[in-house]
Amino acid sequence: MLFNSLTFVVFFAVVVTLYWSLRSWTTRKNLLVVASYLFYGAWNPPFAALLFSTTALDFWLGARIAKAATPRSRKLWLIASLASNLSMLGFFKYGNFLLENFQWLMARIGIIYQPPHLDILLPVGISFYTFHSLSYTLDVYRGVMQPTKSLRDFVLAVSFFPQLVAGPIVRAGDFLPQLLEPPKPQTGRFLWGLLLMTLGLFEKVVLADTLLSGSADRVFGYGGPLVALDSWMGVIAFAGQIFFDFAGYSTCAIGAALCLGFHLRDNFRYPYAAVGFSDFWRRWHISLSTFLRDYLYIPLGGNRAGPTRALINLIIVMFIGGLWHGAAWTFVVWGLLHGLYLVIERLLRRFAGEAKWTESLFVQVILGLATYGAVCLAWVFFRATDFTIAMRLLRGMFGAHAQADAILGTREMLQIGLVTLCMFIAHWALRETGLEKAVDRLPRWAVTATWALMACAIILNQGNSNAFIYFQF
Amino acid sequence: MPSSTSSFDFQRPFDFQRAIPTQPWRGITVVVVLIVMAAAAAWEIYVRSLGYAPTLNDTEDLWVQARRTVKPESLVIVGDSRALFDLDFDELQKGIGKRPVQLAMAGSCAYPILADLANDETFHGTVICSIVPGMWFAPGGPLVETSEKALKRYRDQTISQRASHHLGMFLEERVAFLKQEDLTLEMLLKKLPIPNRPHAQVPPRFPPYFQTVDRERRVRMTEKCARPGELQSRIQQIWLPLFTPPPPPTFVPREAFMAGMGKAIEGRFRDTVAAVNKLRARGGKVVFVRFPYTGELKALEDRLSPREQTWEPLLKSTSVPGIHFADHPELAGFTCPEWSHLSAGDSVEFTRRLVPHLRGALQL
Numbered sequence: 001m002l003f004n005s006l007t008f009v010v011f012f013a014v015v016v017t018l019y020w021s022l023r024s025w026t027t028r029k030n031l032l033v034v035a036s037y038l039f040y041g042a043w044n045p046p047f048a049a050l051l052f053s054t055t056a057l058d059f060w061l062g063a064r065i066a067k068a069a070t071p072r073s074r075k076l077w078l079i080a081s082l083a084s085n086l087s088m089l090g091f092f093k094y095g096n097f098l099l100e101n102f103q104w105l106m107a108r109i110g111i112i113y114q115p116p117h118l119d120i121l122l123p124v125g126i127s128f129y130t131f132h133s134l135s136y137t138l139d140v141y142r143g144v145m146q147p148t149k150s151l152r153d154f155v156l157a158v159s160f161f162p163q164l165v166a167g168p169i170v171r172a173g174d175f176l177p178q179l180l181e182p183p184k185p186q187t188g189r190f191l192w193g194l195l196l197m198t199l200g201l202f203e204k205v206v207l208a209d210t211l212l213s214g215s216a217d218r219v220f221g222y223g224g225p226l227v228a229l230d231s232w233m234g235v236i237a238f239a240g241q242i243f244f245d246f247a248g249y250s251t252c253a254i255g256a257a258l259c260l261g262f263h264l265r266d267n268f269r270y271p272y273a274a275v276g277f278s279d280f281w282r283r284w285h286i287s288l289s290t291f292l293r294d295y296l297y298i299p300l301g302g303n304r305a306g307p308t309r310a311l312i313n314l315i316i317v318m319f320i321g322g323l324w325h326g327a328a329w330t331f332v333v334w335g336l337l338h339g340l341y342l343v344i345e346r347l348l349r350r351f352a353g354e355a356k357w358t359e360s361l362f363v364q365v366i367l368g369l370a371t372y373g374a375v376c377l378a379w380v381f382f383r384a385t386d387f388t389i390a391m392r393l394l395r396g397m398f399g400a401h402a403q404a405d406a407i408l409g410t411r412e413m414l415q416i417g418l419v420t421l422c423m424f425i426a427h428w429a430l431r432e433t434g435l436e437k438a439v440d441r442l443p444r445w446a447v448t449a450t451w452a453l454m455a456c457a458i459i460l461n462q463g464n465s466n467a468f469i470y471f472q473f
Numbered sequence: 474m475p476s477s478t479s480s481f482d483f484q485r486p487f488d489f490q491r492a493i494p495t496q497p498w499r500g501i502t503v504v505v506v507l508i509v510m511a512a513a514a515a516w517e518i519y520v521r522s523l524g525y526a527p528t529l530n531d532t533e534d535l536w537v538q539a540r541r542t543v544k545p546e547s548l549v550i551v552g553d554s555r556a557l558f559d560l561d562f563d564e565l566q567k568g569i570g571k572r573p574v575q576l577a578m579a580g581s582c583a584y585p586i587l588a589d590l591a592n593d594e595t596f597h598g599t600v601i602c603s604i605v606p607g608m609w610f611a612p613g614g615p616l617v618e619t620s621e622k623a624l625k626r627y628r629d630q631t632i633s634q635r636a637s638h639h640l641g642m643f644l645e646e647r648v649a650f651l652k653q654e655d656l657t658l659e660m661l662l663k664k665l666p667i668p669n670r671p672h673a674q675v676p677p678r679f680p681p682y683f684q685t686v687d688r689e690r691r692v693r694m695t696e697k698c699a700r701p702g703e704l705q706s707r708i709q710q711i712w713l714p715l716f717t718p719p720p721p722p723t724f725v726p727r728e729a730f731m732a733g734m735g736k737a738i739e740g741r742f743r744d745t746v747a748a749v750n751k752l753r754a755r756g757g758k759v760v761f762v763r764f765p766y767t768g769e770l771k772a773l774e775d776r777l778s779p780r781e782q783t784w785e786p787l788l789k790s791t792s793v794p795g796i797h798f799a800d801h802p803e804l805a806g807f808t809c810p811e812w813s814h815l816s817a818g819d820s821v822e823f824t825r826r827l828v829p830h831l832r833g834a835l836q837l
Contacts, residue, residue: 001633006640008633042633174489191498210659224724254491263491405723409675411667439494448501452508459513460658462651 097327125165136172183261196255203248231396534638552603568828606783612737794834
């Protein structure tokens, strides 16, 4: 079920009404479990069974880890959890990718191997809910939380419908405590949640799908060389599209959770106002970057094992981060490029130190734009379906084609320019404060007008919208 | 606001709370709801004053709904928008004895739909297939993608998408501004008169709203379009660039491109023969129909895809009976108001006159 669908509007209205009408906290939690499985099963009912089985297994493994008498047995139970989750992810998401690469490798050493093409249907949001569930056994193993005794609570923590299929990746340790006591109804929280849902839908339906996606699709789908202007415009359109698409989903999820009295952490903090790449990753898909930091980078040794090892760890983490997004080498290159950016930034910081002159607003903006430019270059590999397209587009961006075509209309370029400019202004204005503080300071008529305008624009789009990009991950 | 931390001991009270801005939320919400309702009502009144009326959008989901009603012995219409506008279901039912299932799609190459029916082992009914050579022989691109997307939706449609479709139909039958082909924000922006760079390869514009659609996918031209006027002449002028093939891509040598196109057309002839034979082997029947087109569009179409190079070889290679409107005086006398489709009234009369030819071709 998509947030931007009429079915969801009805579903959400029914769930919220029932939820706040019920008195018993247990019944309300049961309602949320049923609603979450209906939400998920509306895509493909059998995958709901898969979701439940992995959840139940991790619930059981979490208890085993906590009860294990020796460090060795604790580790073995954790390995069982990692193996079950990652093998399921590997089968559904990377099965064909691994087979194709194995075939290629065999061919390099002269062995002709023709693997069967597995007709695997990727369960929606598998990368997200696997991480939701995995965070639980990892934290129980690390001893930072006790296992829950309630299977129902854990099932709800993993499958809570606002964040189930496209994040944010909500750790069990962040969600389970919220199931101990029922939230009290609060009008302000509920209505702010609705406003956030409107904002998220506006970002997705109007900004990403209506104003940007068409141009990005045409540029990335064009079969020939493009002039520099069109190449850049296409990439900038995609940079905006992916932000508004994903941040829009996260904002909707946070808003929907608030309407039900739950608090989810931010997943984006104005990333296109980032100055440098470590700043970018503190602002972009925060739930993934902190997950990888806590469960991969730090266990690998983090910064503790010396500067060279720290740089290698960064590259490993970004390699995994790239692969998490999709079973293709283009995603790996995207991740590695970000890893390289982070390494270069660290080296520059080490040699240049904390230069005072970089703190002026002008220099910060220049550095921010440079960060944005480099991020855009990396997006080329993220969006392109193969390296031929990516390289052709990169050559186009640097004017390397002797003869090239122009395919974007003036209106499309104006749309991209205007949306990107407004996005920059908003990100720079909010990068230190955040949305809540800004809304606090706004006069009520401005809040009213903005909310009404966003709602009208969504209605004007008539649900003419696409699935969220991050569903495929 | 605390940042993400690694402290997860949930025996402790959960200390993260999202900040809620301090505003008079109740009052704001009431005013927002009133503004949105007033704006929607004003927009509805305005678009109705422009001639819009509530009707369904001809979406992939509506097509899927029709596809699901295909029974083993159904009478099925496939093809392009001419089959959508020009055939009347009541007349077909009266003349042939079966109510047809409308699977034609505007702006599409219908070959993938015919192939899908041929591959459907349960189907052995009758297919009325509209042929517009420029569309039927399209090697790929948007015309083929339209059909392929609909088929993909048919295979992959989720429960949620079906539910949204039914809710959407309920609204579309009541609200005039729900016109996806004309009144979405995207379409309104496309109407802005902003000149493009010279040589920019911008896709041609699609025609505005000029038809109504019902739940059976019976499409009727609106009266406004059927009458001479600004809308009619605007649509006429939109067809000409739309029916003109785009220039060969600059990045492929012309000879190679033309050779590729020739090969693709030959392939389509072969594939059509295979699909027809498959259907016939199970007892299915197929008839090709060339629906009326007039005015400058006729001159353009006849020049781009001459009958002797497209229609005639298609009938010959497939041995499928064909009905070309120009071969029969009773079918040839119709005028298409906007050069490509019949008016709602004419479509009834045209179907009535077409039925005896269909019965003959299908040996009924």
